[in-house]
């Protein structure tokens with residue numbers, strides 16, 4: 560394991576507080592890049608959850624999700640031009656919320672035509688109403704050759720700090736990890752959760768290159784909650800894994816992996832947001848405990 564990642568894990572391991580007391584603990588962070596920067600291990604996704612229009616009743620819970628996200632020390636918000644109104648809604652809501660110095664604005668380029676990439680990125684920046692992006696990815700590797708050229712130019716021009724690629728559902732894990740290596744990318748976004756751990760090799764390869772690893776679909780799009788239904792948490796989960804609920808069980812299992820920088824669960828529900836942010840505090844499971852969590856979850860099927 561990379562030395563910086565070991566150091567980043569050490570404070571978490573030494574925190575004896577249980578998950579139920581976790582809000583008193585600082586938000587756990589992981590390093591990104593080589594300049595000593597870091598970001599909180601729990602971020603926020605916006606696919607479906609933030610695709611609404613100007614109806615105040617629909618906007619209100621999303622505004623509250625964002626307010627609580629920053630109040631809990633949240634950082635990365637992930638979106639894409641593929642997510643309908645999500646980028647626009649972020650641009651409507653973010654200026655009224657206190658988040659100075661906290662927001663990690665992460666979006667993507669998603670068009671088959673390389674020539675359309677720069678215009679799409681300009682539009683995203685205008686929709687978000689931010690001065691620059693922190694992270695920009697080629698969504699699902701679509702026409703990555705053309706778009707990586709554009710993203711590199713944006714990075715050189717100071718319009719984005721970190722660039723990379725995303726994939727999901729285990730579709731292109733090996734190709735994505737190869738690109739991170741061959742193209743010296745900063746970020747790999749990939750699917751990893753308790754029903755689909757197939758990305759581990761790709762995640763490890765990215766981490767060995769000092770690339771940040773961002774986990775999408777941490778709840779398998781919500782299906783993990785259907786799977787557990789009303790089953791109670793294992794009796795040992797609160798005291799040993801620091802989990803007060805299944806959301807924290809799923810997320811702590813993910814961010815307990817040493818290659819992971821950040822997971823980006825999506826929610827439109829403020830109560831769910833509170834649960835999710837609790838996973839980014841207190842203790843994280845080590846390898847043995849993660850295996851036990853995986854076995855306990857497998858028994859549910």
Ligand SMILES: NC(=O)c1ccc[n+]([C@@H]2O[C@H](COP(=O)([O-])OP(=O)(O)OC[C@H]3O[C@@H](n4cnc5c(N)ncnc54)[C@H](OP(=O)(O)O)[C@@H]3O)[C@@H](O)[C@H]2O)c1
Pocket residue numbers: 603604605606607608637638698699725726727748774775776777778779780781782784806823824825826827828830831832834835
């Ligand atoms: N290729 C790519 O680049 C790519 C692909 C997929 C996803 N992504 C990114 O990753 C993000 C996360 O993935 P995802 O949105 O597909 O799925 P996800 O985060 O695994 O699951 C979201 C679902 O979980 C539910 N949920 C969230 N927190 C919960 C809680 N505490 N208790 C119960 N239910 C909860 C949400 O419903 P509620 O709203 O009711 O809470 C929603 O239905 C996306 O939003 C997107 O930003 C990127």
